Amino acid sequence: MTGLEILGTGRCLPQRCVTNDDMARMVDTSDEWISTRTGIRQRYFCGEDEGVVSLSTGAARKALEKAGVSADQLGLILTATFTPDSFTPSVACQVHEALGCTAAIPCFDLNAACTGFIYALETARSLLMAGSAGEYALVIGAECISRVLDMEDRSTCVLFGDGAAAAVVRLADVPYACVLGGRGEAAGLHANSLLPGQNRTLFMDGRAIFRFAVDIIPKCLNQLFEKSGTSLEQVDHVVCHQANSRIIDHVVKKLGAPEDKFYKNMHRYGNTSAASIPLALDEMLESGAIQPGQTVACVGFGAGLTWGAVLLRF
Numbered sequence: 001m002t003g004l005e006i007l008g009t010g011r012c013l014p015q016r017c018v019t020n021d022d023m024a025r026m027v028d029t030s031d032e033w034i035s036t037r038t039g040i041r042q043r044y045f046c047g048e049d050e051g052v053v054s055l056s057t058g059a060a061r062k063a064l065e066k067a068g069v070s071a072d073q074l075g076l077i078l079t080a081t082f083t084p085d086s087f088t089p090s091v092a093c094q095v096h097e098a099l100g101c102t103a104a105i106p107c108f109d110l111n112a113a114c115t116g117f118i119y120a121l122e123t124a125r126s127l128l129m130a131g132s133a134g135e136y137a138l139v140i141g142a143e144c145i146s147r148v149l150d151m152e153d154r155s156t157c158v159l160f161g162d163g164a165a166a167a168v169v170r171l172a173d174v175p176y177a178c179v180l181g182g183r184g185e186a187a188g189l190h191a192n193s194l195l196p197g198q199n200r201t202l203f204m205d206g207r208a209i210f211r212f213a214v215d216i217i218p219k220c221l222n223q224l225f226e227k228s229g230t231s232l233e234q235v236d237h238v239v240c241h242q243a244n245s246r247i248i249d250h251v252v253k254k255l256g257a258p259e260d261k262f263y264k265n266m267h268r269y270g271n272t273s274a275a276s277i278p279l280a281l282d283e284m285l286e287s288g289a290i291q292p293g294q295t296v297a298c299v300g301f302g303a304g305l306t307w308g309a310v311l312l313r314f
Contacts, residue, residue, distance in 0.1 A: 002125075002129060002171050002172070002173060002176070003125075003171070003172055003173070003174040003175055003176025003312070003313065004121060004124070004125050004169045004170070004171065004172065004174075004176055004312065005169060005170055005171070005172035005174055006167050006168070006169050006281070006312065006314065007066075007067035007068070007069065007136070007167075007168045007169065007170060008062075008063045008064065008065070008066030008067025008068070008069070008167070008168045009062075009063050009066065009165065009166065009167045009168075009278060009281055009282040009285055010058075010059045010060065010061065010062025010063035010064075010065070010066060010165065010166050010282060011059050011062065011163065011164065011165040011166075011275075011278070011279050011282045011283070012054075012055045012056075012057075012058030012059040012062070012163070012164050012165075013044045013055070013162075013163045013164075013269075014044040014045055014046045014047060014050050014055065014162050014163070015044075015047060015050070016044060016045050016046070016047055017042055017043075017044055018042060018043055018044065018045050018161075019031070019041065019042045020034045020035060020040070020041055020042065020158070023157070023158050026151055026157075027151060027152060027153075027154045027157060027158070028154055029154045029158055034158045035267075037244075037246070038158070038159060038244045038245060038246070038266070039244065039245025039246070039264065039266050039267050040158065040159065040244075040245075040266050040267060040270045040271075041267040041268070042267070042268060042269075042270070043160065043161025043162075043269055043270030043272075044161050044162050044163055044269065045146040045161070045162055046144045046146055046147070046162045050144075050162075051085040051144055052079075052081055052083060052084055052085050052091050052142045052143065052144050052164065053085050053091055053094045053095060053098065054098075055142050055144070055162070055163060055164035056079055056091055056095050056140045056142040056164045056166065057094075057095050057098040057099065058164065059140060059142070059164040059165050059166040059278075060077075060095055060099060060138055060140060060166045061099070062166070063138065063166040063167055063168045064099075064138070064168055066168075067136075067168035069136050069168050071099040071100055071101045072101055072102055072103050073134075073135070073136050074101060074103070074105060074134070074136050074137065074138050074168075075103075075105050075106075075128070075133040075134020075135055075136055075137060076105055076106050076107075076124060076127055076128070076132075076133035076134065076136075076137040076138065077092040077093075077095055077096050077101075077105065077106075077107040077137075077138045077140070078092060078106075078107075078108060078109075078110060078120050078123060078124050078137065078138070078139050078140065079091040079092040079095065079108075079109045079110070079120075079140040079141075079142060080109070080110050080111070080112065080116030080117050080119065080120040080139075080140065080141045080142070080274040081109055081110075081111065081116065081140075081141070081142050081143055081273075081274055082111045082113050082116070082143065082191065082273065082274070082303070083143045083144045083145055083147060083148060083191075083273075084109060085144070090107060090108050090109040091109050091140075091142065092107035092108050092109055092140070093107045093108075095107070095138075095140065105133070105134065106127065106132065106133055110123060112182070112274075112302065112304065112306045112308070113189075113273060113274070113302030113303035113304055113306055114241045114243065114271070114273045114274060114276065114300050114301060114302025114303070114306075115180075115182075115241070115274075115300035115301060115302045115304075115306040115307055115308045116141055116273070116274030116300075116302070117139070117141035117274050117275070117276075117277045117278050117298075117300065118178070118180070118277065118298060118299075118300045118308040118309065118310050119180060119306070119308060120139045120140075120141070120274075121139055121167075121169070121178070121310055122178045122180060122308075122310065124137040124139050124169060125169075125171070125176075125178075128169075128170065128171050129171065135170055135171075136168055136169070136170050137168070137169050137170070138166060138167075138168055139166065139167050139168075139169055139278075140164060140165070140166040140167075140278075141164065141165055141166075141272075141273075141274035141275040141276070141277065141278045141279075142163070142164035142165075142274065142275055143162060143163065143164070143272055143273045143274055143275050144162045145160040145161065145162060145202065145271075145272070145273060146160070146161070146162050148191045148201055148202045149201065149202055150201040150202070153201075155204070155206055156202055156203070156204050156206075158270075159204075159243075159244075159270055159271050160202070160270050160271045160272070160273070161269045161270030161271065161272050162272065163269055163272045163275045163279055164275050165275050165278030165279040165281070165282050166278065167278055167281070174312075174313040175228065175230075175295065175311065175313045176228075176310075176311060176312065176313070177224055177227045177228035177310070177311040178224075178308065178309070178310045178311070179220060179223045179224050179227060179308060179309050180306075180307075180308040181216075181220070181306070181307045181308065182304045182305060182306040182307070183304070183305055184304070185304070185305045186303070186304070187205070187208075189202075189203070189204045189205065189209055189302070189303040189305075190202070190203055190303055191203075191303075209243075210244070210246070210247060212301065212305060213243065213244075213247045213251075213301050214247055214250045214251055214254065216301050216305075216307045217240060217247070217251045217299055217301065217307075218251060218254050218255055220299050220301075220307050220308065220309045221238070221255070221297060221299055221309055223309070224297060224299070224309040224310070224311055225297075228311045230295070230311065232255060232257055232261075234295065235261070235295050235296070235297045235311075236261075236290075236291075236294035236295050236296060237261060237262075237263055237284065237289070237290060237294065237295075237296045237297070238257075238261055238262045238263070238296075238297045238298075238299065239262075239263050239277055239280045239281060239284075239296060239297070239298045239299070240262060240263075240298075240299050240300075241271075241276050241277060241299070241300040241301055241302065242264065242265055242266040242269065242271060242272070242276040242277075242279075242280060243266065243271045243276070243301075244266065244271070245264055245266060245267075248262050248264060263280050263284060263289070265279065265280050265283055273302065276300075277298050277300055281296070281298070284296075285314075290314050291314070292314060293313070293314070294313075294314050295311065295312070295313050295314075296311075296312050296313075296314060297309060297310070297311050297312075298310050298312065
């Protein structure tokens with residue numbers, strides 16, 4: 001099966017780092033309350049001159065540089081986000097302009113919430129295989145969730161952060177598998193930014209989403225391993241959507257897996273939705289945690305409800 005090769009990754013964060021102590025000055029909470037329940041110690045919030053387009057462009061430039069690919073060699077730009085700076089033109093089109101691309105190529109945004117980057121990888125692969133996207137695709141996960149937070153709701157505002165990460169990919173004869181799923185169940189997690197008469201705020205039923213996550217992650221991974229003919233033991237790393245350390249701990253216990261196989265970085269960024277998985281991959285590649293020839297399973301879950309997993313060989 002023709003898979004995807006990740007040639008380069010990059011990340012970009014807002015300038016403002018907001019610690020748990022900073023959050024305690026905004027809402028009735030504490031570092032102890034947040035960190036023991038979520039594993040989060042800090043996150044980044046966009047300033048007035050920052051947004052999804054600027055973060056996406058910064059991440060894209062780093063990914064292109066590491067990949068050794070120029071902007072004009074791209075055949076596709078795809079951005080996964082549920083918090084675009086504008087609903088039209090798309091973030092992807094604005095990144096195309098910011099990068100100075102001269103070629104006319106497909107550019108569009110995709111919204112699968114926190115599963116967005118996995119949906120975007122599979123979409124990019126499909127377009128590359130169809131011959132509709134040239135040789136190289138730029139896949140971005142980016143969010144500015146601080147714009148849709150109710151800063152008086154401590155059950156949500158302490159959890160999320162802003163950021164972007166990108167990957168330059170192309171088709172390659174490497175192991176690859178992907179499973180995607182979704183169902184209409186919006187009550188537990190939604191943002192009201194488009195509903196008339198309502199504030200631009202995000203609502204989450206934390207307990208319901210926790211139950212959903214610890215159930216769907218093992219199921220999704222098992223489907224991925226069955227489809228790819230591999231097993232958890234054969235995978236070098238598992239990168240879950242970085243929502244809550246307790247969710248990952250529960251999944252590790254449920255699967256009877258080694259704890260160190262499951263990467264965590266939510267303590268630095270909080271829940272960055274579609275950006276969380278590519279942020280983790282970029283960190284791991286930069287630090288050398290991912291070595292050439294290793295296999296990585298990425299699994300996400302989010303509003304919709306949506307879920308998905310992808311198996312990548314580096």
